[in-house]
Amino acid sequence: MYTPHNFRTGAGAYARLGVETQAMSASPHQLICMLFDGAVTAIGMARHHIAKGEVAAKGQAISKAVGIVANGLKASLDAKAAGPAGAELVANLSALYDYVVRRLLQANLHDDARALDEAEALLESVASAWRQIEH
Template sequence: MYSKGVAGRPRGAASYARVGLESDVLSASPHRLIVLLFQGADTAIGTALVHLRDGNVTEKGRAISKALDIVNNGLLAALDRERGGDLAERMGSLYDYIARLLLKANLRNDEDALEEARRLLGDLASAWREVDPGQSQV
């Protein structure tokens, strides 16, 4: 009845998921948008790891490019260097380091570099979720 997409799932499932994500993004607070960027980067790096281990160079590169785009054009671009001061500068340096790890992982098929980038982003994401301005502070 439905045409099958990736992994035998109906093609409509991917469209439905995309609509759900778009709805989440459109209704999200600025804080939630950053959480979504961290989630997207984690997913892209996880996908890159799978493709690296499987020897699928093209898809590995595509996934790493997506993670790089999220880090550079999402997380790094979202920093407010005027109001963020020294913390924003340090975060910017950390995002630059993570981008270099991702490039190294892509060029050298370096699983350790991917794992380190994922760990650093995970630590930042965890800290970011802890400072949710939408939750009351006790």
């Protein structure tokens, strides 16, 4: 028999499968876009959880956003592939991602929606530029 809990669990598994399938067939350019989307979605969830006073869920959402920025976006930067002309851009993006992570951590510690807004705006700005690049 289906219960609301089983439905949510099954729906979550189905959603994860869809994302995994999309990721497996995505180009490197599309994968970076997916990382930006995932980080922004996690920030939106954190904002929701702050408003509802859901401390644990807020922490999980912010941890997810931090993981995506630090272990996805920042880790994907490749100064060697960028060459001498792109080395400065890679260094600037790396510093920006470090700053975004700091703002996310501050948002977590202080329930600071403005820090979430700033982190989201910075990521959206870079994501917008990334999406305009021909792949």
